[in-house]
Amino acid sequence: MLRFILARLGGTVAVLILVAVMVFALTRLASGDPIAVLLGDQASAEDIAQVRVQYGLDKPLPTQFGYWVKEVLRGNLGQSIFLQRPVTQALAERTEPTFFLALFAVTIAALIGIPCGLVAAVWRGRPVDQIFSAIAMLGASVPSFWMGLILIQIFAVGLGWFPASGYGNPGVSLIERLHHLVLPATVLGVLNSALIIRFTRASILDILGEDYVRTARSKGLAESVVILKHVLGNALVPIVTVVGLTLALMIGGAVVTETVFNLPGVGNLVVRAVLRRDYPVIQGALLVIAGIYVLINLVIDLIYMFVDPRIRV
Amino acid sequence: MSSLFHRKWAKRMIALVLCFGPFVPAPAAAAPSAANLAMIAEPQTLDPMGTTADLVATIMQHVYEPLYTYDAKWNVVPMLADGLPKVSGDGLTHTIALRQGVKFHNGREMVADDVVASLKRWMEVSPRGKAVARDIASVEAKGPYTVELKLKTLYAPLLSQLALPTSMAAILAKESIAPQLKDFIGTGPYKFKERRPDQYTLLTRFDGYVARKEAASGYAGKREALIEELRFVPVPSANTRVEGSLSGQFDFADLLPVESIGRLEKAGASVVPIMTESFGFPYLVFNTREGVLASQAIRLAVQTAFGEGEMMAAAFGDTRFFTVEPNHFPKGTPFFSTAGADKYNQRDAAAAKEAAAKAGYNGQAVRIMASRQYEFHYNMALVMAEQLKRAGIKAELQIVDWATLVQRRNDPKLWDIYVTHSPVFPEPMLSPPQLNEDAPGWWSSPAKQTTLSTLNREMDPAKRAALWGKVQQVIYDEVPYINVGKFNSLSARSQRLQGYVPSAWPFFWNTAVGGK
Numbered sequence: 001m002l003r004f005i006l007a008r009l010g011g012t013v014a015v016l017i018l019v020a021v022m023v024f025a026l027t028r029l030a031s032g033d034p035i036a037v038l039l040g041d042q043a044s045a046e047d048i049a050q051v052r053v054q055y056g057l058d059k060p061l062p063t064q065f066g067y068w069v070k071e072v073l074r075g076n077l078g079q080s081i082f083l084q085r086p087v088t089q090a091l092a093e094r095t096e097p098t099f100f101l102a103l104f105a106v107t108i109a110a111l112i113g114i115p116c117g118l119v120a121a122v123w124r125g126r127p128v129d130q131i132f133s134a135i136a137m138l139g140a141s142v143p144s145f146w147m148g149l150i151l152i153q154i155f156a157v158g159l160g161w162f163p164a165s166g167y168g169n170p171g172v173s174l175i176e177r178l179h180h181l182v183l184p185a186t187v188l189g190v191l192n193s194a195l196i197i198r199f200t201r202a203s204i205l206d207i208l209g210e211d212y213v214r215t216a217r218s219k220g221l222a223e224s225v226v227i228l229k230h231v232l233g234n235a236l237v238p239i240v241t242v243v244g245l246t247l248a249l250m251i252g253g254a255v256v257t258e259t260v261f262n263l264p265g266v267g268n269l270v271v272r273a274v275l276r277r278d279y280p281v282i283q284g285a286l287l288v289i290a291g292i293y294v295l296i297n298l299v300i301d302l303i304y305m306f307v308d309p310r311i312r313v
Numbered sequence: 314m315s316s317l318f319h320r321k322w323a324k325r326m327i328a329l330v331l332c333f334g335p336f337v338p339a340p341a342a343a344a345p346s347a348a349n350l351a352m353i354a355e356p357q358t359l360d361p362m363g364t365t366a367d368l369v370a371t372i373m374q375h376v377y378e379p380l381y382t383y384d385a386k387w388n389v390v391p392m393l394a395d396g397l398p399k400v401s402g403d404g405l406t407h408t409i410a411l412r413q414g415v416k417f418h419n420g421r422e423m424v425a426d427d428v429v430a431s432l433k434r435w436m437e438v439s440p441r442g443k444a445v446a447r448d449i450a451s452v453e454a455k456g457p458y459t460v461e462l463k464l465k466t467l468y469a470p471l472l473s474q475l476a477l478p479t480s481m482a483a484i485l486a487k488e489s490i491a492p493q494l495k496d497f498i499g500t501g502p503y504k505f506k507e508r509r510p511d512q513y514t515l516l517t518r519f520d521g522y523v524a525r526k527e528a529a530s531g532y533a534g535k536r537e538a539l540i541e542e543l544r545f546v547p548v549p550s551a552n553t554r555v556e557g558s559l560s561g562q563f564d565f566a567d568l569l570p571v572e573s574i575g576r577l578e579k580a581g582a583s584v585v586p587i588m589t590e591s592f593g594f595p596y597l598v599f600n601t602r603e604g605v606l607a608s609q610a611i612r613l614a615v616q617t618a619f620g621e622g623e624m625m626a627a628a629f630g631d632t633r634f635f636t637v638e639p640n641h642f643p644k645g646t647p648f649f650s651t652a653g654a655d656k657y658n659q660r661d662a663a664a665a666k667e668a669a670a671k672a673g674y675n676g677q678a679v680r681i682m683a684s685r686q687y688e689f690h691y692n693m694a695l696v697m698a699e700q701l702k703r704a705g706i707k708a709e710l711q712i713v714d715w716a717t718l719v720q721r722r723n724d725p726k727l728w729d730i731y732v733t734h735s736p737v738f739p740e741p742m743l744s745p746p747q748l749n750e751d752a753p754g755w756w757s758s759p760a761k762q763t764t765l766s767t768l769n770r771e772m773d774p775a776k777r778a779a780l781w782g783k784v785q786q787v788i789y790d791e792v793p794y795i796n797v798g799k800f801n802s803l804s805a806r807s808q809r810l811q812g813y814v815p816s817a818w819p820f821f822w823n824t825a826v827g828g829k
Contacts, residue, residue, distance in 0.1 A: 030717075031713070031717045031720060031721065032714065032716030032717040032719075032720050033716065033719060033720035034716070036716070036719035036720050036723075037357065037715065037716050037719060038357045038358060038363070038364060039357075039363070039364050039365065039366075039440055040357070040364040040365030040366035040367075040369075040440070040479070040480070041365060041366070041719070041733060041735065042365035042440060042441070042479070042480070042735075042744060042745075042746050043364070043365055043440040044440065044443075044444070044746065044749070044751055044752060045723040045751065045752075045753065046443075046751065047440045047443060048723065054492075080510075082355070082357055082358065082510075083355075083510040084358070084359065084493075084508070085510070090510060093509065093510075094511075149552060149556070152553075152556045152560070153556065156556060156560040156562070157556055157559040157560045160560060160561070163560070163562050164553065164556045164557045164559075164560040164562050165548065165553045165556070165557050165562065166512075166546060166548075166557075166562070167512060169347070169349065169513075169544065170507065170509070170513060170515055170544065259549075259550055260550060260552075260553060261553070262546075262547075262548050262549075262550065262553050262557075264509070264510075264511040264512045268511060269511065272355065272511060272549070275686075275714065275715075275716065276357075276716060277716045
């Protein structure tokens with residue numbers, strides 16, 4: 001058991017080192033210079049070279065890498081070149097909008113997807129099934145930036161119900177911030193509900209053919225009880241899994257929505273950092289996200305080890 | 314569904330929740346009179362000296378002030394200085410009297426020591442200041458309200474350089490001066506309050522502001538902070554800026570795509586489109602050091618092939634937004650000149666082909682580097698490539714992102730032409746940087762040095778205007794860069810934002826918001 005734990009720990013450290021090397025190498029292999037962006041179009045090559053020295057960017061890459069790793073091991077992800085704050089602070093500031101957006105959107109996706117999928121399965125082959133299936137196809141095909149702009153035009157510009165962009169003025173309440181998230185969350189929610197509709201429909205159709213459903217019906221239970229209790233209850237486990245998958249997709253795909261709605265989220269931070277080559281932010285953000293994934297995988301593996309005795313052998 | 318699948322997704326979900334779990338609830342609301350101002354990006358820095366970027370100037374000119382500034386007609390007039398400097402007979406010593414009673418944001422009075430320390434920092438860290446520093450012998454305090462600036466050689470653009478908001482010769486409180494500014498303490502009508510990157514930069518009214526007595530004119534004269542809070546919101550997506558203005562979310566939205574003019578005009582009374590005439594000029598920099606365009610004769614052939622009118626049309630579409638004209642400075646301004654006009658907008662493929670052949674062109678590709686960060690750069694590059702092909706000159710487009718372009722242009726081996734743009738400045742020496750030595754393109758020639766040094770040493774503004782014509786002629790003769798034309802910018806303000814004056818670096822003192 002101890003050997004297993006040590007092996008997993010060793011593997012985790014190896015993965016983290018690999019991630020650090022790759023993140024550093026990829027950001028530096030891309031051409032572009034943060035200092036040229038920082039100093040502006042009129043700055044001379046000489047000025048740029050001088051400021052590069054201040055930021056240590058003139059040193060050979062292995063030296064820069066060594067310095068970065070040393071600082072990371074001390075828990076310091078570095079200082080953003082542009083944001084005048086530590087990378088950890090910049091990251092912490094962005095988690096709130098991203099977290100609420102993903103949560104809000106996945107709720108909308110589930111609230112649309114599960115009932116529609118259920119109805120489509122129960123009335124399989126009927127017009128209602130065809131309509132919902134068509135909507136699901138459409139949802140999967142519409143680009144999020146397009147839908148975002150359409151919603152902004154209707155609900156922000158036309159009706160004035162919601163703000164067009166941003167995350168609220170300084171000092172506004174959480175409710176006001178959530179108000180800013182309604183349109184972006186709707187875009188992400190509606191588009192991602194397509195997958196949940198299709199998955200719910202397929203799962204429920206599978207279970208409708210099970211023996212225990214036939215038994216429930218033969219006992220004379222009302223159809224609503226059969227569907228809601230016996231069918232939906234059993235279909236829920238794979239559906240919850242796909243809702244989780246949707247959440248993952250949203251966080252990966254929220255970059256476009258965050259850009260259209262100008263939300264200061266993690267995706268936006270990374271994209272803007274890439275555009276201005278803010279090396280410390282790119283490296284820090286990617287390392288933290290990758291590191292958290294790796295560490296949580298480690299924890300879960302260890303938990304499985306206690307739960308499932310076969311792994312311990 | 315296998316248990317393995319479940320396990321995998323269960324792990325991922327836990328990972329995600331833990332990744333994005335922590336958050337801080339927002340504090341309670343307050344309601345000062347405020348304006349939301351949509352800017353094109355997050356400022357590169359808040360150090361007013363640290364960059365030549367216009368965006369930083371736009372924001373930080375509310376916090377910091379220079380000794381001199383520009384009035385509505387682009388004349389240099391005093392701001393923190395009491396009047397124009399007293400210049401010695403030889404033109405080398407400038408004695409600057411300072412205004413008395415001007416307060417910094419920390420309540421202390423501005424004195425000559427602050428000015429000297431600030432100007433020294435400007436000459437050390439600012440890209441513009443460093444260039445000017447080559448001609449400055451000393452800066453010294455001569456009493457609490459007097460500063461003496463000695464030049465090594467006559468340098469006519471000195472006051473223009475001191476007045477410019479970009480890479481600003483800002484006057485900082487001496488105690489706040491550091492290599493990396495932490496406290497932003499100036500004398501402006503607004504003081505810095507908070508910066509949340511990619512969300513806003515917040516400025517609040519400085520109640521102790523001491524305004525000038527003269528009537529407001531351009532950036533000059535009386536400044537009054539009528540709005541309590543200015544929120545500069547970075548909105549990089551131009552579409553989002555348009556929609557935000559139309560929905561009333563922004564009181565001002567900077568630099569909108571010209572295609573949106575129709576929607577803004579139809580939006581009714583709530584949104585007012587603002588056109589700033591002769592806002593900027595696109596220019597094409599030629600690599601005079603290496604590659605095919607190191608030959609001046611081939612550069613001339615390329616100039617003959619180019620039709621600047623077509624380029625501007627492709628770049629800006631609507632004719633209300635651009636002017637095709639050979640003069641580098643707009644009509645009605647001091648440096649207007651038509652010298653070299655016959656070499657502008659020729660679009661003569663046959664003559665270009667012949668000239669290229671005579672110059673010994675043998676089919677090398679002209680590498681045109683452009684970025685899509687500014688869509689008009691890209692559109693112009695496409696037209697350029699076609700015009701070159703028509704003249705039998707091979708063109709190769711290198712489309713890169715902006716961060717790559719500003720790096721690669723420093724290496725003469727990598728490109729032949731790159732596309733960029735600049736605001737129209739009131740003084741030739743302020744832009745483009747190719748008029749100085751060592752800027753990308755590396756233009757250096759006896760004619761350049763003679764005409765420019767004559768221009769820079771002539772202190773009489775009236776005579777300088779005529780001397781610029783000679784420099785412009787050399788530019789058309791030697792083709793270190795091509796000034797393609799002028800473009801107007803489009804911005805928008807809400808109906809409730811009153812008193813806004815269109816300007817190259819938008820400012821919001823003397824503006825008020827109705828309602829709230």
